[in-house]
Amino acid sequence: MSMELLTRIQDNWIVLLIPAISSLVGWFTNVVAIKMMFKPVEFVGIPPYLGWQGVIPANALRLATVSNTLITQKLLSLRELFDETFSAESFAGKLGAVIDDVTEQVIDEVANKHARAMWENAGEFMQNKVRQQVRAEVIDVSRAIAMDMADDIDKIMDIERTVLEAIERHKELMGEMFFEVGRKEFKFIERSGLYFGFLFGLFQMVIWVLYPAPWILPAAGFFVGYLTNWIAIKLVFAPREPVRIGPLTVQGLFHKRQSEVAEAFGRTVATRVLNADNIVATVMESEGAAQMDRIVERRIGELISKYEAHPMAALVLPEEKRPALRAELLERIKTEWPKPGGFFHTFAGESVDLRGELERRMKALDRESYEGVLRPAFQQDEWKLIAAGAILGTIAGVLQLVFIFGDAMDRLSR
Numbered sequence: 001m002s003m004e005l006l007t008r009i010q011d012n013w014i015v016l017l018i019p020a021i022s023s024l025v026g027w028f029t030n031v032v033a034i035k036m037m038f039k040p041v042e043f044v045g046i047p048p049y050l051g052w053q054g055v056i057p058a059n060a061l062r063l064a065t066v067s068n069t070l071i072t073q074k075l076l077s078l079r080e081l082f083d084e085t086f087s088a089e090s091f092a093g094k095l096g097a098v099i100d101d102v103t104e105q106v107i108d109e110v111a112n113k114h115a116r117a118m119w120e121n122a123g124e125f126m127q128n129k130v131r132q133q134v135r136a137e138v139i140d141v142s143r144a145i146a147m148d149m150a151d152d153i154d155k156i157m158d159i160e161r162t163v164l165e166a167i168e169r170h171k172e173l174m175g176e177m178f179f180e181v182g183r184k185e186f187k188f189i190e191r192s193g194l195y196f197g198f199l200f201g202l203f204q205m206v207i208w209v210l211y212p213a214p215w216i217l218p219a220a221g222f223f224v225g226y227l228t229n230w231i232a233i234k235l236v237f238a239p240r241e242p243v244r245i246g247p248l249t250v251q252g253l254f255h256k257r258q259s260e261v262a263e264a265f266g267r268t269v270a271t272r273v274l275n276a277d278n279i280v281a282t283v284m285e286s287e288g289a290a291q292m293d294r295i296v297e298r299r300i301g302e303l304i305s306k307y308e309a310h311p312m313a314a315l316v317l318p319e320e321k322r323p324a325l326r327a328e329l330l331e332r333i334k335t336e337w338p339k340p341g342g343f344f345h346t347f348a349g350e351s352v353d354l355r356g357e358l359e360r361r362m363k364a365l366d367r368e369s370y371e372g373v374l375r376p377a378f379q380q381d382e383w384k385l386i387a388a389g390a391i392l393g394t395i396a397g398v399l400q401l402v403f404i405f406g407d408a409m410d411r412l413s414r
Helices: 002-011 013-038 060-075 078-085 088-092 096-114 116-121 123-151 159-169 172-181 183-210 216-237 258-273 276-283 287-308 319-336 343-350 354-363 367-371 375-379 382-403 406-413
Strands: 044-046 050-052 243-245 248-250
Touching: 013 172, 013 183, 013 216, 013 382, 060 159, 060 172, 060 354, 060 375, 078 354, 088 123, 096 123, 096 319, 096 343, 123 287, 123 343, 159 172, 159 258, 159 276, 172 183, 172 258, 183 216, 216 375, 216 382, 258 354, 276 287, 276 343, 287 319, 375 382
Parallel strands: none
Antiparallel strands: 044 050, 243 248
């Protein structure tokens, strides 16, 4: 049998291309499968069935719900995080520009608008003295507001809603998150097609040389496309725990990289999903905005009342003008509140270390929970990706038979 095999190969050396072609087919089908997970973001074709939309974009909200469950149940509790790590003193130190802006707003409303002559005649020394005093008061109020917001954080921020609305606004975001977290796993799947395709190609070559039936190459293409996708996905996650096989230690690539993945996940979620822009956008359209307004109105109101009680207030600002001043000042502060660089935008982005908390807790996750970070991206319509690989492999097998190995099959059949 072995001599016959060698003779047949020698007489039909072109069959040596079969492992190389099988390797390319395995690589190509895996690359296509990965691309089909992420692209296109919008459905292309004739809806609802004739066409394609990337698996992850098509199921973005469902996948976001799964990620929400992981984040809120395993990785992040805002209440615990603020109770354990929030420092109003430290946060106030990050508000330099905000403090200066609010200070100037107070001075502009009170002095420039309502007591311009007195303010201009006060002189630079007295103006700076007043400015320093107002700034100190604003810092104290800012600390108080930050503490109030930390105490009511569960009424203000909604992590689940923030994630879902961010994904709804940007469908590509879910794909970007999965790709960033599983970058090396996706690259492994692509490259593994080369290795497994070549290995399967050797068996394919032997079988076809000995039994050169027309159906062998298409059937082999089917199995190469199917198995290279299926095996690659399985090896990403299995085995969960390290297993010794002779001198080798084998473990699923994703599990082996838990510490590295935790850092990527924390960075991606904190900067792309639970960032200040998305948190602010969600809160400002929810009951959380009203809760913050109540806090601001109370604390700023206390500051204004303190100034109104000062003996000089009657000279600077008549009592009948004070309600209008209070309303104008509150409106200006609340308008600037959510803007980039504003108080709440800064609070949302820098009050606590979301990224560090996500990284720390993910590194400590059990294997099953940790697998839930990336596994849903494959489980959703996984069969379609594997089937696509099988179909492409079959087509490649037919093309090989027609354009490359047709003459060799005739000679081998004699």
